[in-house]
Amino acid sequence: MVDPLQNEAEILGQCANGDADAFGQLVNHYQELIYNVVVRMLGKREDAQDVAQKVFLKAYRRLDTFQGESRFGTWLCSIAVNEAISERRRQSAARRSGAVPLSTLDNDLDCPFDPPSDGPGPEQPLEAEEMMGRIRAAVNELSDDYRAVVVLRDIEGLDYNAISQALGCSCGTIKSRLHRARLQLRAKLKGLVTS
Amino acid sequence: MNCSDIRDLLDEYVDEELSSQQRDLVDRHISECPSCRAELETTEHTAGLVRSLPRESVPDGLAEAVQEQVRLADQRKRRAVALRWVGVGGWLAAAAALALVLRYGWFPPEPGRPPAETEIVITREEPPEKPLDEAAPPAPEEPVVAEREREREPAFPAEEKDVALPSELNALSEGPVRDIVAERERQVIEVTAVRLGRRLAVEDGTLTVMGVDRETTYAAVRQALDFVAEENILDERRDGEPDGEVTAILVTLPRAKLDEFRSRMAQLGHDDRERAPGVAPESAERALRRETLEMETPVTEKSDDADAIKLPDEVDAAEDAEMVTVRIELDIVGPDRVMRGNDVPAVQYRLQDIDAPEDDAD
Incomplete structure (x- = not known):
């Protein structure tokens, strides 16, 4: 996980006094972390920018509730996970109600990401790209709770304590979810996971 | 081991x-x-x-967009604080603000066309005799709007899209406007809606919609319901912090028009549960936790009150028609709701006269 800014406490104090520019420093520092959490939680890039904006705006409005009990980045992750889950559920409900063409959503799920610009070139095996697609799809198919622990632990590198703070669960619950999530991933990625 | x-x-x-x-x-x-x-x-x-999954690159302009949102949020906050001390002279402004909606309309974004970012800020006219820096709180029994009589003329008919707007409102509006007006007692609670892509954010829980005539009232209600459904759907607010979930809408209209109101709402795809008892309630597991904001002072207005809003097309027909404020309690904002053409959400609701005795039918 990204390290805190050196003078983060001071910057947070400035933000609390209404210094929007100071908050901009935090946004610049944490935007990569939050954007990646949102993308992985949503399972696609589409809408991730909007949700990431919403995360930061919500954080700004609620800065007075941040007590410093966790790192600021962890607190942001908590908001990001919640916002992404809410957004995903909104979209899921819209899909069930038929408001969004199923074909569009199915395409999104099948190919949620554009090929990475720095991905394998023609000389590299296509399997690498396909493998990444399978991994993304497997993570995407996890339940919200399991996906959250996998994203925060294996993708963002938060430790168990930070994850428990971000998700509001005990460390024991985090361990249990992570274990079950990995078992599900193992089954979904059968053939990729060597044993 | x-x-x-x-x-x-x-x-x-x-x-x-x-x-x-x-x-x-x-x-x-x-x-x-x-x-x-x-x-x-x-x-x-x-x-x-x-x-091993590769990191995603942050799209250009994310930080700048956040900064802009933060700037707008600060603006709204400052205005809201200032407005607390402004005496309410706002019914006229509220009605005129509603007319902004009529002028610009509210239409779901066309497919494939990114929606414009829109900020809505509804504010109030400051009465000249009550300057902002006057420290004393506003007298509680000040007349609401002296100029209300001017509204007998439907100044902003729905059909007329290019009608000139009051310069004060023009100055306050920044781009196309969707209005949400909320009022609690005599203090203005500024409700702002920020259009973020296809999402809306709301910072208060109860919306009061007012129209200068029936058509505008229906339009405002429809807009509010769209807003509510879009904002509330499946939002379980896992962080446990209220962020503006809307569960009730207040609408002021002539009591005699309640049935017509229901009929129009049904045409819009919104069903009154009390009139449609066969409709299955939402499943418990999908039901959203609701926080219905309490109106400390229910608003029921009589047309013989000089300050009461008179819907222009009602004035001649029923000078003494009783105005009633009904509370639309939204019963379904979850996945059971129906989405119809153009993403217009339908919700089920229960009309409740907020002056009538509470019933526990629900």
Whole structure:
């Protein structure tokens, strides 16, 4: 996980006094972390920018509730996970109600990401790209709770304590979810996971 | 420790969450147990595959967009604080603000066309005799709007899209406007809606919609319902912090027009549950937790009150028509709701005259 800014406490104090520019420093520092959490939680890039904006705006409005009990980045992750889950559920409900063409959503799920610009070139095996697609799809198919622990632990590198703070669960619950999530991933990625 | 004990520790081993003592235990065991060693390798490999996913590049302009949103949020906050001390002279402004909606309309974004970012700020006219810096709180029984009589003329007919707007409102509006007006007692609660892509944010819980005539009232209600459904759907607010979930809408209209109101609402796809008892309620597991904001002072206005809003097309027909404020309690804002053409959401609601005795039918 990204390290805190050196003078983060001071910057947070400035933000609390209404210094929007100071908050901009935090946004610049944490935007990569939050954007990646949102993308992985949503399972696609589409809408991730909007949700990431919403995360930061919500954080700004609620800065007075941040007590410093966790790192600021962890607190942001908590908001990001919640916002992404809410957004995903909104979209899921819209899909069930038929408001969004199923074909569009199915395409999104099948190919949620554009090929990475720095991905394998023609000389590299296509399997690498396909493998990444399978991994993304497997993570995407996890339940919200399991996906959250996998994203925060294996993708963002938060430790168990930070994850428990971000998700509001005990460390024991985090361990249990992570274990079950990995078992599900193992089954979904059968053939990729060597044993 | 046996194999089962060791396997319980493998995730923590992979994640380097074990103490050095526990780690030594696992190391010793797997050096002698091929089965547990294989299990560890599989766990490591599974985690490694996820960790191999490439990082996503942040799109250009994210930080700048956030800064802009923050700036707008600060503006709204400052205005809201200032407005607390402004005497309410706002019914006229509210009606005129509603007319802004009529002028610009509210239409779901066309497919494939990114919606414009829109900020809505509804504010109030400051009465000249009550300057902002006057420290004393506003007198509680000040007439609401002296100029209301001017509204007998429907100044902003729905059909007329290019009608000139009051310069004060023009100055306050920044781009196309969707209005949400809320009022509690005599203090203005500024409700702002910020259009973020296809999402809306709301900062208060109860919306009061007012129209200068029936058409505008229906339009405002429809807009409010769209807003509510879009904002509330499936938002379980896992963080436990209220962020503006809307569960009730207040609408002021002539009591005699309630049936017509229901009819129009039904045409818009919104069903009154009391009039449609066969409609299945939402499932409990999908039901959203609601926080219905309480109106401390219910608003019921009589047309013989000089300050009461008179819907222009009602004035001639029923000079003494009773105005009633009904509370639309939204019963379904979850996945059971129906989305109809153009993404217009339908909700079920229960009309409740807020002056009538509370019933527990629900």
